[in-house]
Amino acid sequence: xxxxxxxxxxxTVAGLFIISALxxxxxxxxxxxxxxxxxxxxxxxYKLQTAFIYNFMKFTEWPLDKNISSDSNEPxxxxxxxxxxxxxxxxxxxxxxxxxxxxxxxxxxxMKPKNSKSNNWKQEYFLKHQEAMxxxxxLFISETxxxxxxxxxxxxxxxxxxxISNIKNFAEKGGMMGFLIENKKMRFETNLxxxxxxxxxxxxxxxxxxxxxxxx
Numbered sequence: 001x002x003x004x005x006x007x008x009x010x011x012t013v014a015g016l017f018i019i020s021a022l023x024x025x026x027x028x029x030x031x032x033x034x035x036x037x038x039x040x041x042x043x044x045x046y047k048l049q050t051a052f053i054y055n056f057m058k059f060t061e062w063p064l065d066k067n068i069s070s071d072s073n074e075p076x077x078x079x080x081x082x083x084x085x086x087x088x089x090x091x092x093x094x095x096x097x098x099x100x101x102x103x104x105x106x107x108x109x110x111m112k113p114k115n116s117k118s119n120n121w122k123q124e125y126f127l128k129h130q131e132a133m134x135x136x137x138x139l140f141i142s143e144t145x146x147x148x149x150x151x152x153x154x155x156x157x158x159x160x161x162x163x164i165s166n167i168k169n170f171a172e173k174g175g176m177m178g179f180l181i182e183n184k185k186m187r188f189e190t191n192l193x194x195x196x197x198x199x200x201x202x203x204x205x206x207x208x209x210x211x212x213x214x215x216x
Contacts, residue, residue: 082142
């Protein structure tokens with residue numbers, strides 16, 4: 001399967017997504033993909049989101065103290081909060097490394113379980129999951145958590161966690177990288193106010209691919 005993403009070429013090699021720069025004289029104005037395998041539209045969307053997330057990480061620099069606080073031999077953790085079918089697609093990148101470090105996935109349950117009878121559900125969730133969540137380098141927030149964005153942002157505040165989601169208007173709501181579909185094509189928006197506040201440095205190469213960059 002081959003995707004053309006503006007100045008970048010995304011190719012699946014043995015099920016793995018790789019992005020490399022296209023020659024300057026080859027430029028696609030929009031995201032187009034040529035399907036050569038039998039996948040559902042949803043499966044293709046999840047795999048493409050996974051490719052984006054992997055490359056978001058490659059083109060992001062975390063502050064020095066985030067790396068110092070972690071063992072350099074430990075994998076970089078990608079957290080997924082809520083109910084999301086994206087988990088299966090991450091199997092495509094788990095064998096890859098970023099800056100010499102491997103990747104691993106941690107899944108967090110929905111913030112507020114259905115039919116919860118506890119009045120202290122938020123405090124209970126914080127106590128159980130906050131430490132692990134703050135150690136993540138990336139946190140993908142599922143659409144099931146769209147009512148809990150404020151609480152999730154509170155959980156990872158000042159922890160330099162790159163937040164990503166396909167929740168509608170995610171970047172406008174303070175998230176960092178928000179996916180959207182435009183004319184059946186995968187795009188993303190970036191909120192530089194949020195990334196700068198968390199001391200994350202996003203490569204200009206990546207920002208040039210964004211549909212919109214939100215900044216002061």
